[in-house]
Amino acid sequence: MTDAPATDHRLPTSSTRSRRRLSWDVLRVVAVFCVLLQHATHTGPANHAELGTLPFTFVLSMGASTLMVISAYFACASLAKGRPGRFLRNRLARMMPAFAAAVVLTFLVQRWVAPEGWGQLDGRDVVFNILLLQAWLPDVRMVDFAYWTVPVQVVAFAAGALLCGRALGRGRALRLLLWALVAVPLIVRLGTFEPGPLRTASDGLGLHRAQLFAAGAAIWLWSRGRLGGPHLACLLTAAVVAQEIHSGELASTIGFGVLLLAVCLAAGGPDWDRPLLRALSRPITWLAGISYGVYLVHQEIGNVVMVRLAERGFTSWSLLAGFVGSAVLLGWLLTVLVERPAHRWLTGPQPAWLASAVLFSWVRPPLFRPGSVLARASVTGQRRTGRLLGAEPGRGPAQIQRGSGGSALPSAEPSPRPVSQASARSAEARTVSGIAVSPPNNSQVR
Numbered sequence: 001m002t003d004a005p006a007t008d009h010r011l012p013t014s015s016t017r018s019r020r021r022l023s024w025d026v027l028r029v030v031a032v033f034c035v036l037l038q039h040a041t042h043t044g045p046a047n048h049a050e051l052g053t054l055p056f057t058f059v060l061s062m063g064a065s066t067l068m069v070i071s072a073y074f075a076c077a078s079l080a081k082g083r084p085g086r087f088l089r090n091r092l093a094r095m096m097p098a099f100a101a102a103v104v105l106t107f108l109v110q111r112w113v114a115p116e117g118w119g120q121l122d123g124r125d126v127v128f129n130i131l132l133l134q135a136w137l138p139d140v141r142m143v144d145f146a147y148w149t150v151p152v153q154v155v156a157f158a159a160g161a162l163l164c165g166r167a168l169g170r171g172r173a174l175r176l177l178l179w180a181l182v183a184v185p186l187i188v189r190l191g192t193f194e195p196g197p198l199r200t201a202s203d204g205l206g207l208h209r210a211q212l213f214a215a216g217a218a219i220w221l222w223s224r225g226r227l228g229g230p231h232l233a234c235l236l237t238a239a240v241v242a243q244e245i246h247s248g249e250l251a252s253t254i255g256f257g258v259l260l261l262a263v264c265l266a267a268g269g270p271d272w273d274r275p276l277l278r279a280l281s282r283p284i285t286w287l288a289g290i291s292y293g294v295y296l297v298h299q300e301i302g303n304v305v306m307v308r309l310a311e312r313g314f315t316s317w318s319l320l321a322g323f324v325g326s327a328v329l330l331g332w333l334l335t336v337l338v339e340r341p342a343h344r345w346l347t348g349p350q351p352a353w354l355a356s357a358v359l360f361s362w363v364r365p366p367l368f369r370p371g372s373v374l375a376r377a378s379v380t381g382q383r384r385t386g387r388l389l390g391a392e393p394g395r396g397p398a399q400i401q402r403g404s405g406g407s408a409l410p411s412a413e414p415s416p417r418p419v420s421q422a423s424a425r426s427a428e429a430r431t432v433s434g435i436a437v438s439p440p441n442n443s444q445v446r
Contacts, residue, residue: 022273022281023266025288027070031259032291033324034063036298039146040323044303048118051306054316061249062256064149065212067295069263071153072216075160084161090347091157095292097342098334099150100130102296103143105330110143114304135204146299152206156213174217175227181214182238186245208246211239215260223267236260287328293339294331302327 037058045051078087107126110119121141128140132151142148163177185207192199202208218235221227240260244253266272277284287294302323309322 020285021266021271022277022284023271024070025281025284026272026277027259027262027266028067028288028291029284030262031063031066031070032287032294034058034060034066034255034259035146035295036063036302036324036327038063039299040302040306040320043299044306044323048303048307050115051303051310051319052316054320059251060255061247061252062259064146064295065209065243065256066259066263067291068149068153068209068212069216069219069260072156072213073220073263073267075157075213076217076220079160079164082164084164087164088157088161090343092154093343093346094339095150095153097346098293098296098339099147101338102293102334103129103147105297105334106144106300109301109304113308115307118304135206136200144296144300146295148206149295151204152209155205156210174221175231178214178218178235179238181210182235182242185210186242189246211242211246215239216263219264219267222264232264236264290328290331290335292331293334294327297330297334298323298327301330 038061041054041057042059045054045057075087075091078090081087103126107119107121110121121143125134125141125143128134128137129143129147132154134140134142134147135151185202188198188202189208192202215236218227218232218239222229222232240253240257243256244250247253305322305326306319309319314322
């Protein structure tokens with residue numbers, strides 16, 4: 001994944017920032033709404049008969065798989081920058097705090113808001129779901145079945161970071177690896193029985209979804225001129241066939257194939273900057289920016305919203321509107337209150353221990369308040385240190401110089417220089433070494 005790429009033929013290769021590509025936002029919004037409609041009109045009524053019949057039934061399960069392909073595409077773009085450790089840190093900082101918050105929120109809604117008997121979850125289920133161990137432990141219940149994408153992405157991102165810069169991450173070996181991602185999980189599935197240790201490990205690692213990441217990586221290589229069109233067509237065909245074998249849903253697989261072609265058009269063609277889409281660009285971009293949060297809170301919480309509305313006599317269209325509306329509202333709150341602040345804090349220049357120290361000093365426990373025993377002992381120790389280092393009376397440790405080195409002991413006061421932090425809503429892509437990549441905080445990277 002670290003070969004020198006060809007010049008990007010889609011975006012200008014200048015030092016200035018290029019505008020955001022609307023096509024990726026449109027794809028994300030379409031994929032997320034496919035997930036919402038399928039879970040609201042098909043999965044929800046199938047699992048909860050009290051919901052009745054909704055205005056229509058959308059049975060195609062293809063949105064989440066498309067989101068995984070897009071995620072793999074932008075993971076390759078980020079890894080091409082040659083900083084796999086930073087890439088993995090940024091992705092985990094973006095994903096895991098919001099995921100943990102969504103797990104807790106979904107658990108609380110099922111425990112306190114859902115009808116009696118809906119949720120049989122306990123604290124153990126919550127802990128192991130947050131630790132991404134639910135697929136490894138058969139007695140652990142899923143807080144929300146939509147969360148299958150999170151452990152799969154974490155494993156894929158960790159594997160990509162490990163392979164970046166190694167022999168398997170570039171050249172012919174990378175192409176062989178993409179084919180292996182399609183073929184090996186099929187061999188495991190067809191050659192093993194469930195339950196069993198090999199099948200459990202395969203499901204726990206998400207190998208039955210590996211073809212999605214192979215497709216995303218192949219599309220990225222093709223868009224950079226590093227993979228031929230016929231080779232891409234063969235690999236994507238194999239990925240679609242593998243998808244059908246793993247899922248057993250022919251109609252959904254055909255729909256996924258159509259969206260896969262749309263991903264190719266977004267990656268290799270001009271931006272979809274048409275008058276209608278341009279007029280809707282602001283809501284499209286906004287929805288794309290909160291798509292991860294919407295995905296995390298839509299299914300089980302949406303089902304609870306629908307059943308409570310049904311108990312009050314609302315029509316089926318109102319149930320559907322309540323499902324979608326609650327997902328968008330809670331997804332937006334999760335994004336602005338958890339995902340973006342946590343990402344800024346975890347990827348900022350301050351180390352975690354410094355932030356903890358600042359919080360500790362702000363809280364000021366009673367033992368450290370002025371006049372306490374520990375506070376007086378601390379002041380006495382600082383004075384003795386100053387005398388040993390030759391400091392003048394009245395000068396604090398921050399003013400003591402270390403001999404000829406000219407370095408000063410760290411000051412407890414914050415630096416007056418402004419701290420540069422990444423924007424959580426950067427709306428433009430960057431061009432780095434000829435590769436059009438989005439900054440880690442850009443919603444197009446997720």
